[in-house]
Amino acid sequence: xxxxxxxxxxxxxxxxxxxxxxxxxxxxxxxxxxxxxxxxxxxxxxxxxxxxxxxxxxxxxxxxxxxxxxxxxxxxxxxxxxxxxxxxxxxxxxxxxxxxxxxxxxxxxxxxxxxxxxxxxxxxxxxxxxxxxxxxxxxxxxxxxxxxxxxxxxxxxxxxxxxxxxxxxxxxxxxxxxxxxxxxxxxxxxxxxxxxxxxxxxxxxxxxxxxxxxxxxxxxxxxxxxxxxxxxxxxxxxxxxxxxxxxxxxxxxxxxxxxxxxxxxxxxxxxxxxxxxxxxxxxxxxxxxxxxxxxxxxxxxxxxxxxxxxxxxxxxxxxxxxxxxxxxxxxxxxxxxxxxxxxxxxxxxxxxxxxxxxxxxxxxxxxxxxxxxxxxxxxxxxxxxxx
Amino acid sequence: xxxxxxxxxxxxxxxxxxxxxxxxxxxxxxxxxxxxxxxxxxxxxxxxxxxxxxxxxxxxxxxxxxxxxxxxxxxxxxxxxxxxxxxxxxxxxxxxxxxxxxxxxxxxxxxxxxxxxxxxxxxxxxxxxxxxxxxxxxxxxxxxxxxxxxxxxxxxxxxxxxxxxxxxxxxxxxxxxxxxxxxxxxxxxxxxxxxxxxxxxxxxxxxxxxxxxxxxxxxxxxxxxxxxxxxxxxxxxxxxxxxxxxxxxxxxxxxxxxxxxxxxxxxxxxxxxxxxxxxxxxxxxxxxxxxxxxxxxxxxxxxxxxxx
Numbered sequence: 001x002x003x004x005x006x007x008x009x010x011x012x013x014x015x016x017x018x019x020x021x022x023x024x025x026x027x028x029x030x031x032x033x034x035x036x037x038x039x040x041x042x043x044x045x046x047x048x049x050x051x052x053x054x055x056x057x058x059x060x061x062x063x064x065x066x067x068x069x070x071x072x073x074x075x076x077x078x079x080x081x082x083x084x085x086x087x088x089x090x091x092x093x094x095x096x097x098x099x100x101x102x103x104x105x106x107x108x109x110x111x112x113x114x115x116x117x118x119x120x121x122x123x124x125x126x127x128x129x130x131x132x133x134x135x136x137x138x139x140x141x142x143x144x145x146x147x148x149x150x151x152x153x154x155x156x157x158x159x160x161x162x163x164x165x166x167x168x169x170x171x172x173x174x175x176x177x178x179x180x181x182x183x184x185x186x187x188x189x190x191x192x193x194x195x196x197x198x199x200x201x202x203x204x205x206x207x208x209x210x211x212x213x214x215x216x217x218x219x220x221x222x223x224x225x226x227x228x229x230x231x232x233x234x235x236x237x238x239x240x241x242x243x244x245x246x247x248x249x250x251x252x253x254x255x256x257x258x259x260x261x262x263x264x265x266x267x268x269x270x271x272x273x274x275x276x277x278x279x280x281x282x283x284x285x286x287x288x289x290x291x292x293x294x295x296x297x298x299x300x301x302x303x304x305x306x307x308x309x310x311x312x313x314x315x316x317x318x319x320x321x322x323x324x325x326x327x328x329x330x331x332x333x334x335x336x337x338x339x340x341x342x343x344x345x346x347x348x349x350x351x352x353x354x355x356x357x358x359x360x361x362x363x364x365x366x367x368x369x370x371x372x373x374x375x376x377x378x379x380x381x382x383x384x385x386x387x
Numbered sequence: 388x389x390x391x392x393x394x395x396x397x398x399x400x401x402x403x404x405x406x407x408x409x410x411x412x413x414x415x416x417x418x419x420x421x422x423x424x425x426x427x428x429x430x431x432x433x434x435x436x437x438x439x440x441x442x443x444x445x446x447x448x449x450x451x452x453x454x455x456x457x458x459x460x461x462x463x464x465x466x467x468x469x470x471x472x473x474x475x476x477x478x479x480x481x482x483x484x485x486x487x488x489x490x491x492x493x494x495x496x497x498x499x500x501x502x503x504x505x506x507x508x509x510x511x512x513x514x515x516x517x518x519x520x521x522x523x524x525x526x527x528x529x530x531x532x533x534x535x536x537x538x539x540x541x542x543x544x545x546x547x548x549x550x551x552x553x554x555x556x557x558x559x560x561x562x563x564x565x566x567x568x569x570x571x572x573x574x575x576x577x578x579x580x581x582x583x584x585x586x587x588x589x590x591x592x593x594x595x596x597x598x599x600x601x602x603x604x605x606x607x608x609x610x611x612x613x614x615x616x617x618x619x620x621x622x623x624x625x626x627x628x629x630x631x632x633x634x635x636x637x638x639x640x641x642x643x644x645x646x647x648x649x650x651x652x653x654x655x656x657x658x659x660x661x662x663x664x665x666x667x668x669x670x671x672x673x674x675x676x677x678x679x680x681x682x683x684x685x686x687x688x689x690x691x692x693x694x695x
Binding site: 036039127178195211 | 438537589593
């Protein structure tokens with residue numbers, strides 16, 4: 001297969017297929033990246049390739065992969081697709097010279113080594129041999145008996161599409177969480193006085209009639225404070241990986257310092273007890289935590305609110321509303337994140353709780369809407385018409 | 388896409404005949420892997436910035452200097468600070484100086500600067516200077532881009548895309564790049580990931596720590612350049628390499644990099660009047676000059692065994 005030339009349209013189709021499958025695997029790629037890759041493919045197929053450039057696979061990897069894990073994914077996909085996209089023979093025609101004279105470059109090209117193939121094509125299959133019957137058993141010469149090789153279907157490479165997703169349920173990746181947390185900012189001018197305020201300087205000079213000295217103002221710092229209440233165990237066990245990611249990204253993504261974030265865990269109802277760690281060993285009273293709240297603190301509650309089991313318990317709803325009312329008295333910036341998708345909320349306790357607090361699913365849009373709410377810029381939430 | 392792009396060969400002997408006055412004058416030898424050279428050439432060909440990530444001290448910044456020296460192009464280095472704004476790389480307008488000159492005019496006539504002309508108070512930043520060049524592209528090094536605010540890389544995007552131009556608001560002048568600059572960006576990933584639209588635009592390359600052979604080549608070229616220093620003996624060099632590689636395999640919070648290895652080797656060879664002996668290095672309970680290798684207290688406590 002590798003000896004027959006690949007038609008340009010076919011190779012471009014396969015390149016598009018590779019691009020789409022990468023985008024399905026959450027590679028952040030756009031049209032410009034695809035056009036650049038197509039341009040490279042055309043140059044490669046026409047032979048306008050300099051020996052100082054990487055081969056096509058490495059070039060696409062440089063263009064499309066932005067970290068090491070993406071590189072590994074790309075490498076797997078490329079190994080299947082590369083014979084269908086690029087003719088494996090190295091480019092023969094040298095890069096056309098132009099008026100920009102780099103004489104040394106001409107000498108170097110003569111001695112340059114051929115580009116090493118980073119992704120070699122697969123070996124051809126040996127053809128199945130027919131069994132040769134040994135007609136003359138009386139001959140003295142020993143003939144090596146020929147054995148049959150198993151006949152199988154020709155080795156045809158196809159791009160794997162629609163891989164069944166047997167990995168964990170990640171409606172929201174850690175990277176999306178990290179981006180979302182960055183938007184939880186409350187810029188307050190509390191930093192050192194070292195930022196030049198040009199307008200104030202000009203205004204002061206105009207008022208005074210002469211210019212004496214520049215006017216400085218304070219630097220803005222992020223004064224956001226977050227209280228994160230996370231439901232654990234019981235119906236939240238399938239979402240432990242998600243909540244663990246949330247906790248990890250909130251302190252390490254660089255938006256909030258550890259002193260600005262407080263994280264507590266509870267089971268089913270915070271009124272029963274709040275714990276500072278996931279294993280429920282250090283308890284805190286709910287009243288204690290309430291005392292730390294103020295108007296500037298944003299509160300995010302991560303819980304399924306009964307949507308996982310799908311039942312409606314009046315006691316659970318009452319307890320949840322009681323605790324919500326106490327929090328809402330201290331701060332209005334409260335949002336509820338529900339790891340279950342929205343179509344599972346109706347008919348469960350979550351539907352009733354959603355009438356009292358903005359509840360969002362734990363997806364990219366839901367998470368960013370929740371951050372907007374707790375930042376103090378709420379959008380109209382369709383379920384909470386009472387709010 | 389340019390018709391005949393510049394090619395970086397990583398050859399330390401290669402130097403352009405007519406370098407730009409802003410090009411680096413002296414050679415700092417740099418041994419690059421083939422993949423890195425190819426990545427640089429691809430970035431030049433496609434006209435996209437090259438984003439370099441890797442451990443601290445593995446030669447991200449030196450690459451730009453090597454490229455500029457070899458191709459004879461001017462090097463404009465922009466060290467990004469936490470308070471940097473994207474505008475500063477394009478131009479800065481000194482309004483305070485202009486106001487000051489106007490006040491001064493009341494006392495004496497203007498000597499050097501004329502406050503009536505706004506153009507005297509505009510100073511082009513690194514990207515601005517690169518765009519203003521007429522005969523050749525420039526190499527722009529944006530060092531440690533992750534130090535700045537998260538909006539900083541996105542603000543840069545608009546300028547780096549076609550057409551490469553920006554307008555100076557105060558004078559109304561538009562500066563368009565005749566030749567697209569070669570942009571090399573380094574990042575330490577201090578504050579997490581860079582924004583996705585910015586990452587999409589760049590070519591990404593991860594600099595690995597060099598293996599033993601490349602380290603030897605780096606040491607050889609380093610001492611070739613500094614002829615006044617004694618180069619280490621082969622036995623000491625081999626032992627030091629072994630010890631250093633073992634150290635990197637062990638559990639340290641901050642693994643020492645290439646530049647730390649070069650400093651350590653220099654200390655072993657040249658700090659005292661007599662070079663350190665290879666046998667002593669192999670059998671010593673504690674490594675000599677730990678202050679060059681361990682920069683965190685936890686690492687020091689782990690590796691330093693107190694003499695009993």
